[in-house]
Amino acid sequence: MTTIYDIARKVGCASSTVSKALNNSKEVSDKRKAEILAVAKELGYVPNSSARRLATKNSWSIGILFSEDLNIGLEHHFFSGILQAFKTYVEDLGYEVTFVSKKVGTQELTYLEWCKYKDIDGILIVTVDVNDENLNELRQSGIPIVSVDSGLINVPTVISDNFQGTRMVLEYLMSKGAKRIAHIAGPLRSFSALERLEAFKEVLGKYNMDSSQVVEAYNYDFNSGKKALHELLKLNKTLPEAIYAASDDIALGVILALRDLGYKVPDDVSVVGFDNIELTRYTSPSLTTVAQDKVRIGREAAKHLIAQINKEVDTEQATIKRVPVELIIRESTK
Amino acid sequence: MTTIYDIARKVGCASSTVSKALNNSKEVSDKRKAEILAVAKELGYVPNSSARRLATKNSWSIGILFSEDLNIGLEHHFFSGILQAFKTYVEDLGYEVTFVSKKVGTQELTYLEWCKYKDIDGILIVTVDVNDENLNELRQSGIPIVSVDSGLINVPTVISDNFQGTRMVLEYLMSKGAKRIAHIAGPLRSFSALERLEAFKEVLGKYNMDSSQVVEAYNYDFNSGKKALHELLKLNKTLPEAIYAASDDIALGVILALRDLGYKVPDDVSVVGFDNIELTRYTSPSLTTVAQDKVRIGREAAKHLIAQINKEVDTEQATIKRVPVELIIRESTK
DNA sequence: AGAATTAACGAAACCGCCTTCGTAAGTTTG
DNA sequence: CAAACTTACGAAGGCGGTTTCGTTAATTCT
Numbered sequence: 001m002t003t004i005y006d007i008a009r010k011v012g013c014a015s016s017t018v019s020k021a022l023n024n025s026k027e028v029s030d031k032r033k034a035e036i037l038a039v040a041k042e043l044g045y046v047p048n049s050s051a052r053r054l055a056t057k058n059s060w061s062i063g064i065l066f067s068e069d070l071n072i073g074l075e076h077h078f079f080s081g082i083l084q085a086f087k088t089y090v091e092d093l094g095y096e097v098t099f100v101s102k103k104v105g106t107q108e109l110t111y112l113e114w115c116k117y118k119d120i121d122g123i124l125i126v127t128v129d130v131n132d133e134n135l136n137e138l139r140q141s142g143i144p145i146v147s148v149d150s151g152l153i154n155v156p157t158v159i160s161d162n163f164q165g166t167r168m169v170l171e172y173l174m175s176k177g178a179k180r181i182a183h184i185a186g187p188l189r190s191f192s193a194l195e196r197l198e199a200f201k202e203v204l205g206k207y208n209m210d211s212s213q214v215v216e217a218y219n220y221d222f223n224s225g226k227k228a229l230h231e232l233l234k235l236n237k238t239l240p241e242a243i244y245a246a247s248d249d250i251a252l253g254v255i256l257a258l259r260d261l262g263y264k265v266p267d268d269v270s271v272v273g274f275d276n277i278e279l280t281r282y283t284s285p286s287l288t289t290v291a292q293d294k295v296r297i298g299r300e301a302a303k304h305l306i307a308q309i310n311k312e313v314d315t316e317q318a319t320i321k322r323v324p325v326e327l328i329i330r331e332s333t334k
Numbered sequence: 335m336t337t338i339y340d341i342a343r344k345v346g347c348a349s350s351t352v353s354k355a356l357n358n359s360k361e362v363s364d365k366r367k368a369e370i371l372a373v374a375k376e377l378g379y380v381p382n383s384s385a386r387r388l389a390t391k392n393s394w395s396i397g398i399l400f401s402e403d404l405n406i407g408l409e410h411h412f413f414s415g416i417l418q419a420f421k422t423y424v425e426d427l428g429y430e431v432t433f434v435s436k437k438v439g440t441q442e443l444t445y446l447e448w449c450k451y452k453d454i455d456g457i458l459i460v461t462v463d464v465n466d467e468n469l470n471e472l473r474q475s476g477i478p479i480v481s482v483d484s485g486l487i488n489v490p491t492v493i494s495d496n497f498q499g500t501r502m503v504l505e506y507l508m509s510k511g512a513k514r515i516a517h518i519a520g521p522l523r524s525f526s527a528l529e530r531l532e533a534f535k536e537v538l539g540k541y542n543m544d545s546s547q548v549v550e551a552y553n554y555d556f557n558s559g560k561k562a563l564h565e566l567l568k569l570n571k572t573l574p575e576a577i578y579a580a581s582d583d584i585a586l587g588v589i590l591a592l593r594d595l596g597y598k599v600p601d602d603v604s605v606v607g608f609d610n611i612e613l614t615r616y617t618s619p620s621l622t623t624v625a626q627d628k629v630r631i632g633r634e635a636a637k638h639l640i641a642q643i644n645k646e647v648d649t650e651q652a653t654i655k656r657v658p659v660e661l662i663i664r665e666s667t668k
Numbered sequence: 669a670g671a672a673t674t675a676a677c678g679a680a681a682c683c684g685c686c687t688t689c690g691t692a693a694g695t696t697t698g
Numbered sequence: 699c700a701a702a703c704t705t706a707c708g709a710a711g712g713c714g715g716t717t718t719c720g721t722t723a724a725t726t727c728t
Contacts, residue, residue, distance in 0.1 A: 001450070003684055014708045019686060029706060046450045049438070050387040051684035054713045059384075060438065080414045091435045096452075098432040101425045104383070104394065116335065116380045118430075222616040256618055279613070282556045284590060337714055348678045353716060363676060385714035388683045 002043045010039050022047070053119060062090055062305065063100040063115060063123040067132070077277060078294060079126050082148055085298025086124060093306060095121070112137040122305045125150055130189075144308035146301045151191025154318045156308075158301040161322035162192055165290040166199035168327040169244050169272050174207065176334065178241040178270065182213035184228045184254060186220050186246035196246050196274065213240055217250050225253020233261075239269050242333070248273035248280050248289055255285075255332065270333035276326075285331035297323050336377040344373050356381070387453065396424055396639065397434040397449060397457040401466070411611060412628060413460050416482055419632025420458060427640060429455070446471040456639045459484055464523075478642035480635045485525025488652045490642075492635040495656035496526055499624040500533035502661040503578050503606050508541065510668065512576040512604065516547035518562045518588060520554050520580035530580050530608065547574055551584050559587020567595075573603050576667070582607035582614050582623055589619075589666065604667035610660075619665035630657050 004018040011018070013032065021028045021036040028036075053059050064083065087097050100111055100123060109117065111134045122144035128135065130152060139145065139154050147155045173181055183200045186193030197214065204211035215232045217224035225245060233239070245251035251273030255265050265271050265285055273280060276291035300321055307313040338352040345352070347366065355362045355370040362370075387393050398417065421431050436443055438451055445468045449457065456478035462469065464486060473479065473488050481489045507515055517534045520527030531548065538545035549566045551558035559579060567573070579585035585607030589599050599605050599619055607614060610625035634655055641647040 001684095005684080015685080016687080016709080017707060019684095020707090023686085027706065032706080046443070046447045048388070048453065048684055049451050050384040050393075050453065051713090052686080053384040054382070054388055054715085055684080055686040057713075061432075077411065087433060091433070091437060094437050094441075096432060096435055096438070098395075098430060099421060099425070101430055103425060103428050104430070107428075109380070113380045117383050119382065119384065222613060226616070252613075253616065256616060259618065279556060279586075282560070282587065282590060284593065335714095339714080349714090350679080350716080350718095351677060353714095354677090357716085361676065366676080382714050385683090386716080388685090389714080389716040391683080 001048070002045045003048070004045075006043060007036060007039050007045060010043070011036055057119070059119040059121050060094060061096040061098055061118065061120055063098055063118070063120045065100045065111065065123055065125045065128055067128045076127075078275060078292065079148075081294035082298040082301070083124075083126060085295040086302045087298075089299050089302035090306065095306075110134045110137060112141050112143075115141070115143055122146070122309045124148070124301060124305060125152065125155065128152070144305055146305040146308070148297055148301050149192055151194070156304055156317070156319045156321070158297050158304065158321045158323060159192065159195075160290075160292045160297065160325050162195035162325075163199040163202075164322070165274065165325040165327070166196050166244070167203050168325075169290060170200070170203045170207075172327060172329070173242045173244070173270060173272070173333065174209075176270070180210065180213070180240040181242045181244060182215070182232055182236075182240040183211075184225065184232065184243060184245040184250050185214055185216045186250070187218060187224075188216055190220070193246050200244065217246065220247045221249045222253040222256075225250035226257040227253075229254045229257040239263065242270040242272070244272050246274055248275040248277045248287060251287055251289070251332070252280075252283060255283075255287075266332050266334040272333060276328055280328075280330070288330045288333040289328050291326040291328050293323055293325065335382070336379045337382070338379075340377060341370060341373050341379060344377070345370055391453070393453040393455050394428060395430040395432055395452065395454055397432055397452070397454045399434045399445065399457055399459045399462055401462045410461075412609060412626065413482075415628035416632040416635070417458075417460060419629040420636045421632075423633050423636035424640065429640075444468045444471060446475050446477075449475070449477055456480070456643045458482070458635060458639060459486065459489065462486070478639055480639040480642070482631055482635050483526055485528070490638055490651070490653045490655070492631050492638065492655045492657060493526065493529075494624075494626045494631065494659050496529035496659075497533040497536075498656070499608065499659040499661070500530050500578070501537050502659075503624060504534070504537045504541075506661060506663070507576045507578070507604060507606070507667065508543075510576075510604070512574075514544065514547070514574040515576045515578060516549070516566055516570075516574040517545075518559065518566065518577060518579040518584050519548055519550045520584070521552060521558075522550055524554070527580050534578065551580065554581045555583045556587040556590075559584035560591040561587075563588045563591040573597065576604040576606070578606045580608055582609040582611045582621060585621055585623070585666070586614075586617060589617075589621075600666050600668040606667060610662055614662075614664070622664045622667040623662050625660040625662050627657050627659065 004015045008015040008018045017028060018036055021033045090097060100114055102109055102114065104114065104117055115123065125145060125147035128150060145155050147157045149159050150157055170181060183197065185197045188194055201211045213236060215228045215235065217228040243254055245254055251271050255271050258265055258269065263269060273287050273289035276289045280287035280289050300323060338349045342349040342352045351362060352370055355367045424431060434445055434448055434457060436448065438448065443451065459479060459481035462484060479489050481491045483493050484491055504515060517531065519531045522528055535545045547570060549562045551562040577588055579588055585605050589605050592599055592603060597603060607621050607623035610623045614621035614623050634657060
């Protein structure tokens with residue numbers, strides 16, 4: 001590993017001059033600069049990040065907080081999409097992204113301790129156990145934080161506009177003549193599920209319609225959708241005219257369950273999902289759904305975090321940024 | 335931020351003693367050790383990773399190489415599953431995981447430069463452009479590397495046993511009486527696609543069966559599956575008895591296309607996929623497929639990388655580790 | 669009891685880089 | 699032309715740890 005001293009020796013100057021040249025300081029003449037840069041290249045010089053960080057107190061690194069405890073980590077399509085967009089954005093600015101861990105070597109650390117240890121510039125919370133004690137510490141530490149889709153109090157959050165999405169779905173269904181609309185909510189420990197449910201009640205309430213036909217799915221997945229549909233039918237013998245599901249996976253489960261029971265979608269009942277996962281374009285019937293803009297969510301989160309890091313925005317202020325969604329009309333509604 | 339000097343001052347000893355106590359050296363008496371640890375805790379001491387790394391030359395960090403150029407990054411379910419397992423394993427050992435980037439601050443670096451800069455202990459290659467010039471550099475640098483599913487020459491690789499999987503599929507289909515079996519290959523720039531195709535030909539050849547009914551899908555996705563099926567039918571007017579698709583997404587596309595054409599699965603034709611993605615259990619018909627063990631792949635990759643880091647295994651040797659797969663029989667075959 | 673170990677600790681150097689500050693030479697100003 | 703700035707550079711100290719080595723005090727050995 002070659003260091004600035006090696007360069008200095010070869011050029012015949014002081015290490016401080018090399019450092020300045022490498023950082024393009026104007027305290028070094030152009031001639032010297034060129035000379036130093038040439039030697040640096042010749043020797044294959046790469047700076048040492050630890051030394052630099054130690055000296056500058058500037059880490060250029062961002063931590064990603066994925067709760068390992070919940071099983072809903074990286075594998076979830078929605079979150080990995082967001083992460084991808086986030087990563088791209090901040091790496092373009094020169095930041096490095098690292099997963100926040102609870103260990104270093106063999107030693108156990110809290111999240112905050114780990115962040116201090118790594119001297120992290122900011123953190124993105126993707127999925128997390130809301131009840132995790134360690135989070136409070138983190139929030140109060142003053143380290144810039146942003147979360148996506150989390151519902152954490154006191155943390156700036158970027159999330160799809162669940163109200164807008166729900167409104168579009170319901171108004172569309174009503175415009176098609178639906179009078180009785182049911183909702184398969186997502187698991188209510190999830191913030192988005194709560195918002196969608198709330199919006200469902202609010203919108204239907206505004207139109208003086210029955211908003212009581214609600215079943216909570218245990219999870220956001222296909223199988224929970226199937227189960228939830230059966231519960232819904234137990235609750236109320238007659239089929240609603242439309243079903244608004246809190247996720248595409250749930251919606252697909254609902255459609256399959258309906259089909260198994262001999263009902264036709266959309267002839268007997270319309271079904272709408274939420275997410276716009278790739279697959280929904282291709283299923284039969286293809287699914288009417290609300291498209292979440294993963295790229296934009298990731299990017300907005302990145303922007304806001306960087307703004308905090310650069311002190312362009314107040315860290316204390318827990319804003320919530322709602323990203324517009326889009327209603328995608330396909331074959332599962334009529 | 336409290337340092338060992340703060341602790342030393344408060345305890346009334348030298349910083350070197352504090353350092354030793356913190357590292358549980360036996361050169362410090364138990365009494366002192368206890369005293370120092372108490373003060374450290376009281377002051378909320380957390381060591382500084384940069385300083386430690388600088389002094390020890392030991393980084394405890396592992397880089398993940400995701401090519402950003404291909405659009406097949408984190409969002410791909412298969413890879414994110416592997417990454418999850420990998421991450422869990424190495425973090426448990428105390429390693430930190432970071433995405434390998436090509437920039438630091440505003441400066442552009444090659445992969446190798448970046449790894450040197452960060453003084454990374456090892457790297458996991460997940461998806462990568464095989465033709466990327468920068469890879470050669472990396473391979474030759476002596477930094478421990480492992481790849482998953484990559485087909486990179488000279489790099490230890492962990493991959494599903496595509497031969498075993500393909501053999502199981504074909505022998506199962508034959509046992510059910512299928513005589514004419516077609517293959518929808520994955521995109522042949524992918525190593526796994528190549529292996530599955532090769533295995534397809536080898537196995538059918540061994541049984542003296544026609545192995546010429548092959549179409550390459552442009553991509554691993556649903557839509558490519560649909561298109562490929564149409565090409566297959568153009569190639570050969572009569573339907574084969576069974577179709578072996580290189581991925582579940584392709585298989586689902588194939589099934590839908592068949593259905594659109596009025597064919598029934600599995601009555602008119604059996605279809606088999608590869609991956610065992612969550613959804614395949616729930617589609618109708620549910621999909622017969624080959625389950626890839628993402629967790630095991632991730633873990634094996636981690637194990638091998640750690641072994642290299644600990645010099646328990648030769649870095650030079652480019653082994654290929656095949657992880658067993660499992661045939662999951664469902665409704666799409668008869 | 670005197671010699672030889674060993675235990676416990678501190679001083680100091682070092683890891684690789686950045687930054688402040690002093691200084692000598694060169695340049696501008698009045 | 700002397701005074702006042704600038705420019706270009708080097709010496710040295712600091713960032714927060716680790717590690718070597720020397721020293722004193724306490725043990726063990728003969």
